[in-house]
Amino acid sequence: MWTLDELLDRVSAALTAEYSGAPNGRVRDVPDRRAVRWYATTGLVDRPSAMRGRTALYEKRHLLQLVAVKRLQSEGRTLADIQLELTGATEATLTAIARVPAHLLDSGDAAPAPDVGGSASAAEGVRPRFWAAPAGAPTLAQPTLAQPTLAQPTLAQPTPAQPTPAQPAPSAADTPARAPALPSSAAVPALPPLLTGVPLPGGAVLLLPATPTEADRADIAAAAQPLLDLLAARGLLTERDQS
Template sequence: MWTMDELVERVRLALAAQYPGAPNGRIRDLPDRRAIRWYATTGLVDRPAAMRGRTALYGPRHLLQLVAVKRRQAAGLSLAQIQAELAGAGDAQLAEIARIPADLLTTAAAPTAADTPRARFWADAPAPPTSAPPAPAPPAPASAPRAPASASPAPAPSASAPPGAAPSMSAPPMPAPVPAAPGTPVAAVALGGGAVLLMPGTPHGTDYADITAAAQPLIDLLAARGLLANPDGRHR
């Protein structure tokens, strides 16, 4: 079976040899889709042999009829004369007039993309999973709380600003404190004025005095900014 476009192509191939063409400009050398439908309406050509959805399909007899009509038109006969001659004609009589090569009557054309039935993907069963889903990750071990990554401490007020004044926006942000690792001993060293230094490990002997002396500039800064609980008790 052929579509109408495939049928027209076979008519062209069948008339490629020994065909003088239409006798005048009012008749086409080759039938187009509109002419084939008209021939089927008047009985010169049979109705389509089958339907594939909304696509009409044609067979070898339709090819014989169309080529026979065009050869009779080339000989000068009118459509009325051709219809009177070929009405009810058998395949043998049509083949004698049409003189079509046998391979055009028997060779099936490959279906085009438009005629290929679409795959019914919605009717297919779902494919089995190729592998098991990944196991969930184990929970992270508990640790000391950390400051949020996005949180940043407020900038310290300027040394010349009075206590309680709004902090300067130009002061650089202080880094967030990093807690000691779990299990690490933490020692507290009093620096005076109520300030306490927390540090990992345990100081011994003169470590306390050396730490207090080294931290004196920090104590003075905290006192100047009003950040000590007992400013008068700082070391000098």
């Protein structure tokens, strides 16, 4: 795995050959740190594979995705078109588009070491991507601790109860008022659904509570054109999608 800076170095090396450059001045030849984070937000690139403390770690698929995006941009494709083509693409498809040299795909290490002087121990390593595990996958077994055996106390033989004089029954005035019963559990509010960002030209992003298909994205882009024209006329759009 690589840090973000190491990933960008490999992207730059992969694009050195077979890359004609950006078709216009608004597209960067090599993405910067801010562009990679924005690509991950909009779904063009997967989110980091793991975290080492506060450092995000990336791997082979991220390298293929970034190089594939820049190669398609060099052909004059928009980010919206590229997202429709690369969303859910297999590693074989990304490899064919990106054409990354084999030596750049080798991470060179089996697993990243923890931060020096950090609070994480070597046994912890890299935190697993629990969100990427298939449904129903077993989780790590927790160690079973031996339960201590407690010695049974020896009960003393009961002594005969001595008779006590009868006590008068308490009156209503002597009985304290009982506090009202509390509910057994408080109602937990439902969490809002996860939102999927659909990038539109000019830096606009449409948030949906469900994941649209490729056909949905194409129809959304066409239907949103009048709104984009209005936003552009009022100066409310940027060129951030062309980073």
